[in-house]
Amino acid sequence: MRNSRRNFLVGGCALAAFTAVAPLAGSSLTRQQIQGRSLALLHDESQCIGCDACSQACRETNQVPQSVSRLSIRRTGPYGSGDAPFYRFERVSCQHCENAPCVRVCPTGAAYRDPNTGIVAVDEFKCVGCQYCIAACPYQVRYVDPQTKAVDKCDFCQKSRLEKGLQPACVDACPTKALVFGDLNDPHSTLVQRLKVTPTYRDKESLGTRPKVFRVSAKPGEIRL
């Protein structure tokens, strides 16, 4: 059943009060510290083994219903020939576009880009379920939550983890360290350091969406069958 606006206000006030008086446990990223950032993700496909630990952690952490998905791994292949065929594992999730079509078409402001983090998010209480954003997203990563009836998608675990000083669940769950999360505005971040020296690409960049999920292409022979 959809939460009421009243419950939201009560919950929001409780969270604000908590963060105002208590340091965030195990925090390297407090709520104040994530402001003024341009948060982004690197998926190193050459390190990805397609284990799905990231998508399972996402589902559990964000209580994503089984019929929908915030994050999945698309497997294609095999590529190559002879005794060294390989598969490609591609991350399918919101790209947190700087120029987001979903935000532009939303008539109520429910789809928005947080200026403090660069995260593209959804305000479920403003969402009227028109699904314009679903049609506009070139990456096909938005869905109607069967429980709330509002549109939802990846938010880099903003509510479930970032505000507690934790990295997105997918990043922590990855056994091969194929995912790197960080701030594009921080020149010393591991993410920026990796982007400086590693050739990357972004999906459908030609559309002008300026996606913030960077990818390292898989190389032939990484996964031998």
Ligand code: SF4
């Ligand atoms: S990937 Fe889709 S849902 Fe995510 S910001 Fe871009 S257009 Fe919006």
Ligand code: SF4
């Ligand atoms: S479904 Fe909700 S978030 Fe999407 S465009 Fe309509 S009101 Fe905005």
Ligand code: SF4
């Ligand atoms: S957890 Fe890491 S290795 Fe496994 S599918 Fe996800 S990104 Fe790839």
